[in-house]
Amino acid sequence: MSQHAIRVLATVDAVAGYTTYIDLIRPLISGKQIVSTSMQKEVDRVSAALDLALAGTACAVVSSGDPGVYAMAGLVLEMCRRRSIAIGGSDRPEDEDRLFIEVVPGIPALCSGASLLGAPLTHDFAAISLSDLLTPWETIEKRVEAAARADFVIVIYNPKSRRRTDHLTHAQEIILRHRDPATPVGVVTGAMRDNQRVTLTTLEALDRAHVDMQTTVFVGNSTTFNYDGFMITPRGYAKKYDIAGQQC
The missing domain is CATH 3.30.950.10 (Tetrapyrrole methylase, C-terminal domain)
Structure with missing residues (x-):
């Protein structure tokens, strides 16, 4: 994991991920709200993470390796589009009318x-x-x-x-x-x-x-x-x- 990813996990209030990946990072997410699902339940956990974020809870969706390589970043963004959720990134963090999303790079x-x-x-x-x-x-x-x-x-x-x-x-x-x-x-x-x-x-x-x-x-x-x-x-x-x- 990158140091930036570790810092992000420290700042969020909730973490969503596949059970195996949640277990790998449990020492880093003690006391946080956990959304954990089994394999082939990716849509369910992303949906739950989006609901938390829209309600004002900072939530990290975790993957193994890099989130953009055979992982969850694409699904998160795709579901935002399907649900017509206006999103913004680090280039415009001041836009409070949009859901802030950051794709944190990992090591694939x-x-x-x-x-x-x-x-x-x-x-x-x-x-x-x-x-x-x-x-x-x-x-x-x-x-x-x-x-x-x-x-x-x-x-x-x-x-x-x-x-x-x-x-x-x-x-x-x-x-x-x-x-x-x-x-x-x-x-x-x-x-x-x-x-x-x-x-x-x-x-x-x-x-x-x-x-x-x-x-x-x-x-x-x-x-x-x-x-x-x-x-x-x-x-x-x-x-x-x-x-x-x-x-x-």
């Missing part, structure tokens, strides 16, 4: 996970979620195919759940049509949390890696390599400069 899993692997995202990359709860699987397949064909490093969110056991294997099969089986793959679970686990494997062996809903998968591009336990995607400096560090 693609950044925290990448830091644990080394530097897998130094060049162009695509982030794709394999969850088909809100996006048709046919659309997800097209996106995986396009990213693989274009040689993007691919960051895979939501690779597997109890209900979705085969989606990662299907994505692996699609990517293998365009990538060497030995392509480096990083598998990061619970980045920066107590259950953190970091594994380096290959595209060919990805289906045998241990993954769950807290896992982020990093599939390298055609230039990605491993070195001394780090996963590196070069930006291209070696093609233009002498990076060996030899004295002239």
Whole structure:
């Protein structure tokens, strides 16, 4: 979490979030009103948070990672539009006729996970979620195919759940049509949390890696390599400069 996020949590009166995320920050929100719901109840908790805010209670809606990356910021703003709630941000805090909304940046899993692997995202990359709860699987397949064909490093969110056991294997099969089986793959679970686990494997062996809903998968591009336990995607400096560090 950023220090700014911690300061915001200290100033609000109420906090709304998924039960697991509320539990992660309980030491920071002692004594505050809590709106906690289970998975797939996002609309309910955002609606409750908006009702609290409209009644004059400062409320934070919390997500894991960054609120704008596969998280709640979009839903909050979308629901404001659907309910015709006039909103304003930090650029006009004096406008009391509008509901003040601030999207507080966080550290997304693609950044925290990448830091644990080394530097897998130094060049162009695509982030794709394999969850088909809100996006048709046919659309997800097209996106995986396009990213693989274009040689993007691919960051895979939501690779597997109890209900979705085969989606990662299907994505692996699609990517293998365009990538060497030995392509480096990083598998990061619970980045920066107590259950953190970091594994380096290959595209060919990805289906045998241990993954769950807290896992982020990093599939390298055609230039990605491993070195001394780090996963590196070069930006291209070696093609233009002498990076060996030899004295002239």
